[in-house]
Amino acid sequence: MSRADTTLTPYLPGAPFFAYRDGELWAEGVRVADLAHEHGTPLFVYSRTAMLAALGAYQRGLAGRDALVCYAMKANSNLAILEVFARAGCGFDIVSGGELERALRAGAAPERIVFSGVGKTRAEMRRALQVGIGCFNVESRAELDVLDAVARELGARAPVSVRVNPDVDAQTHPYISTGLKDNKFGIAHDEALDAYRHAASLPGLRVVGIDCHIGSQITSTGPYLDALERVLDLVEAIEAEGIALHHLDLGGGLGIEYHGEQPPAADALWQALLARLDARGHGQRRLLLEPGRSLVGNAGICITEVLYTKPGPVKNFLIVDAAMNDLPRPAMYDAYHAIAPVRPRTEPPQVWDVVGPVCESGDWLGRERALAVQAGDWLAVGSAGAYCMSMASHYNSRGKAAEVLVSGDRAQLIRARESINDLWRQERGLALD
Numbered sequence: 001m002s003r004a005d006t007t008l009t010p011y012l013p014g015a016p017f018f019a020y021r022d023g024e025l026w027a028e029g030v031r032v033a034d035l036a037h038e039h040g041t042p043l044f045v046y047s048r049t050a051m052l053a054a055l056g057a058y059q060r061g062l063a064g065r066d067a068l069v070c071y072a073m074k075a076n077s078n079l080a081i082l083e084v085f086a087r088a089g090c091g092f093d094i095v096s097g098g099e100l101e102r103a104l105r106a107g108a109a110p111e112r113i114v115f116s117g118v119g120k121t122r123a124e125m126r127r128a129l130q131v132g133i134g135c136f137n138v139e140s141r142a143e144l145d146v147l148d149a150v151a152r153e154l155g156a157r158a159p160v161s162v163r164v165n166p167d168v169d170a171q172t173h174p175y176i177s178t179g180l181k182d183n184k185f186g187i188a189h190d191e192a193l194d195a196y197r198h199a200a201s202l203p204g205l206r207v208v209g210i211d212c213h214i215g216s217q218i219t220s221t222g223p224y225l226d227a228l229e230r231v232l233d234l235v236e237a238i239e240a241e242g243i244a245l246h247h248l249d250l251g252g253g254l255g256i257e258y259h260g261e262q263p264p265a266a267d268a269l270w271q272a273l274l275a276r277l278d279a280r281g282h283g284q285r286r287l288l289l290e291p292g293r294s295l296v297g298n299a300g301i302c303i304t305e306v307l308y309t310k311p312g313p314v315k316n317f318l319i320v321d322a323a324m325n326d327l328p329r330p331a332m333y334d335a336y337h338a339i340a341p342v343r344p345r346t347e348p349p350q351v352w353d354v355v356g357p358v359c360e361s362g363d364w365l366g367r368e369r370a371l372a373v374q375a376g377d378w379l380a381v382g383s384a385g386a387y388c389m390s391m392a393s394h395y396n397s398r399g400k401a402a403e404v405l406v407s408g409d410r411a412q413l414i415r416a417r418e419s420i421n422d423l424w425r426q427e428r429g430l431a432l433d
């Protein structure tokens, strides 16, 4: 479906996996309305074929190279989705002990796991060493020292990369920009060589690579090329001192279309990066990548029911049953998600703000959207596969939504809707007098 069709057919990113046929929205070969009937709303619907197609673009771009895609599971850490990527041969980029256990539970090969994050605890390091993960992406000098101590206690040597902060502007939202000097991430470019000398001197560490990740929702190739140049300068300086770097991890960050953005395709991005690597004589180096959003973002939608129409003197509100606790990105980043009816009506549209039931004015999913809808209709919120369910909360004591994975004409519930008991399962009634 092209953008020109929007007046006739609503537009959602994610075609052809989410597309209108016979006057209604389908997820691959399954009617979205059937899923909403069966499982209720709010309901996340994911397309396995869309995930594998997104992964395929990376695999095409890296064909013939020694490369490993480590899915950044913070984007969406449902076990079934992790299994999709584990079975497809992916490694995982993790940022917590919880993510480590999820990855292992989903069948990940430990040596294909890289552990990022500025605040790893000793217990998390210990467990990751015991299972034998592939690499710790270390984010500070202090962390190098703690990891060294933990590894020596275990009689192990921890495989490490230093996460370098290349001071490159990823040209994205400030909250998801991570490669600038004033961000908390990584070790500053001009301190990295010294950090490597220090790491190489510690008996509990084994230097295996170098890492950088400059931000998320990056929509052009330029910031990646800038970061690559800066990292390669460092690689050459580090190796000149006799410290060998087995792999180069360029992080994740590739953006997706939410609302007309045109990020490079993963294969085109990697063609450009590989050309630069080859030109500088680093073509044979093992490559690691940590994509999250670009693998799952447009492989998911969230279905929500219109509870009330509330026309007003200044604004018209559509009050729906999904809210900021299910889809936090609009409230958090002022983010745009396409919103389209599951079964479009033929009446002329009206302009609505689409809002949830949570008691916050920040609880909105879309502003000033032209929609022809009535109470009881289902709407699909687009680009909901990444950083939605994984950021969901219980705010306002709302149980988390259900999730369904579609593959061809089959659908499987991969997370049941939370019950009332789930809301207070970990709480204890007052026992003090």
Ligand code: PLP
Pocket (backbone or CB within 6 Å): 072, 074, 075, 093, 116, 117, 178, 213, 215, 216, 217, 251, 252, 253, 254, 290, 291, 292, 293, 294
């Ligand atoms: N790697 C690291 C270290 C990250 O912090 C993130 C996300 O912020 C990612 C990978 C994944 O980024 P994205 O989902 O934009 O690909």
